[in-house]
Amino acid sequence: MKTEQLQIINKDTIKQLIGDNSHEIDSFYQQFLQQAKTSLKKLADYYQQSAFNELRNEAHYLKTSATAVGAERCSYCLQQLEFSSHALDKEQCKTHLQSLSHAIKEVFYALSHQSN
Amino acid sequence: MSKEIEHVERHPKVILLCDKVEDLSGVAELISSQVDAFRTLNHFEEIQKILVDSLPLVIIIAMSNVKRSIELYSKLAKQSLLDYPHENILLCENKESGIAFRCCMKGIFNDYFVYKPMYENYRLRMILNNALVNSKKNNDIKNLTDEHFGHIDADVKQLLDDAAQYQNSTKQKLHSVRSDLAKQQGINEAQTALIDELREKYIAPLLNELESQLNSSVTELIDKLKDKQHSLSHTSELLKQSTAPNHRNLAPPLNEINLEPSQEQPLQKIQSKIMVVEDNDIYRNIIGQILIDEGYHVNCVATGLEAIKILRKEKYDLVFMDLFMPDLDGYNTTRNIRNIPNCKEVPIIALTSNKNKDLIKKWASLGLAAYITKPSTKLSILKAIEKCS
CATH class of the missing domain: 3.40.50.2300 (Response regulator)
Known part of the structure; x- marks a missing residue:
């Protein structure tokens, strides 16, 4: 599957979870962006240290919130990162980390554009 | 870095990285007498190849100064050539022992050894032996034997053997005492089981009863509130009928009185x-x-x-x-x-x-x-x- 086939942010996902309250939805989006920023830094550190187990756990952690807020591309990259770190494939981990970084930026731009 | 190298093991477990092989001939001889799978390397490309092919357990770095040694180690690390478990030892001159000590304290190297102007033969053997033991893959490495220690007096040898035996017997005693303690834990388990039984038979039912009483009280209170709400509703209707023009000031409709979180909720x-x-x-x-x-x-x-x-x-x-x-x-x-x-x-x-x-x-x-x-x-x-x- 190509990440382009997935949505940057699927708003129906969070609506089906918590309803239409836009204030609440925005709050969860902001929380996700903040969490993604912190998590991405940790993922990069674990990658540098070749700490594959930690890399896998952190990817799984962020995947839960990415899936919940409907960040489909992020969620897909994190799933792939989980697989690569499980297989101890550093080269693939690097590729998926780069895709994840891009996917998070896409979410950020999509949400910024929405608020303007 | 062009001098002929002396040790050419194809898959070394221990490697010595240096730029002046001639300065390290004594050290190299000493290491090779303790480890068969040893090689001295002074070409960067060759170091890269050996690291990729053999993943040596112990890397000894002895460049002309500590700065160059750290630079070499960092360069290898940046190329991801050191991403595997290994031990590293820094060799340095006496004048740089302070920097070497700091490197070890910061965790860059596992240990350091002063080899210039003089070195202590057995200290290096000890460091190397510890590094090999720590690497946990030392099956194919020679253990230290008497021949590595040179001649010692018979009475000193006896004293060493006695001390080693004493240490072993102490370890065994400690092990046996720990086993006895573990067996005695059975008694504690019996006590724990008894406490659990008490908790299950007496304390838990008591708590459940208390909780059920509390629940009944809460239900009763809610019922009373409902009754009150009903009577208020009734009064409100009466007031509406009697004073129609000002009814909102006198009694608000009941759906505005929020007595419970939600009227519809079970x-x-x-x-x-x-x-x-x-x-x-x-x-x-x-x-x-x-x-x-x-x-x-x-x-x-x-x-x-x-x-x-x-x-x-x-x-x-x-x-x-x-x-x-x-x-x-x-x-x-x-x-x-x-x-x-x-x-x-x-x-x-x-x-x-x-x-x-x-x-x-x-x-x-x-x-x-x-x-x-x-x-x-x-x-x-x-x-x-x-x-x-």
Whole structure:
């Protein structure tokens, strides 16, 4: 599957979870962006240290919130990162980390554009 | 870095990296007398090749100064050539021992050894031996034997042997005392079982009775409030009829009087206590918010250990449990919860993004009421709760 086939942010996902309250939805989006920023830094550190187990756990952690807020591309990259770190494939981990970084930026731009 | 090298083992376990081979001939001889699989390297390309092909267990670096040694080690690390478990030893001149010590304290090198202007033969052997032992793959490395130590007097040798024997016998004694202590723990287990039995037979029923009395009191209070609400409604109607033009000032319509969280909510929801165990704070808050909006009493916790601690003290009607959590996962948390007297029957709904059916089946054997695949929907979550009631 190509990440382009997935949505940057699927708003129906969070609506089906918590309803239409836009204030609440925005709050969860902001929380996700903040969490993604912190998590991405940790993922990069674990990658540098070749700490594959930690890399896998952190990817799984962020995947839960990415899936919940409907960040489909992020969620897909994190799933792939989980697989690569499980297989101890550093080269693939690097590729998926780069895709994840891009996917998070896409979410950020999509949400910024929405608020303007 | 062009001098002819002396040791040409193809797959060395120990490598010595240097730029002036002639300065290290004594050290190299000493190492090779202790380790067969040893090689001295002074070409960068060759170092790269050996690191890739052989993954040597011990890397000894002895460039012309400490700065160059660190630079070489960093360069290799940046090329990801050192991404495997290994021991590293820094060799330096006496004048740089302070810097070498600092390198070791900062964890850059495992140990350092002063080889210029003079070196202590046995100290280097010891450092090398420790490095090989620490590398835990020293099966094909020669152990230190008497021949490595040179001549010593017979009485000193005897003294050393006696000391070694004494140390071994002390270790054995310690081991046997630990085993005895472990056996005695059986008594503690019996005591724990007795306490558990007491708790289950007497304390838990007492607590349950207290809780049930409390619940009855709350129900009674709510009924009284309802009666009051009814009489207010009746009075309001009467007032409306008698003073129609000013009725809003005298008595507001009943639907504006908020006596209960929601008129439509079943009473059971208000009393039900639900615990959410999920390490991801965003998803935990989302689930918590859904349940609070529905009128449940919700307690959200981030770890399995925290959940167990609370469940030992308080009774909950339902638990939402994540599978993958740090420290204690959902499966093991559930197993522990099932050992708490009041929680043997508490319904547990599994939250999982894992599609591993076997894992979920294993978990389900501990008594799962339902399982939800993340992120799920509000409807599915509420249906799962309904299924448990």
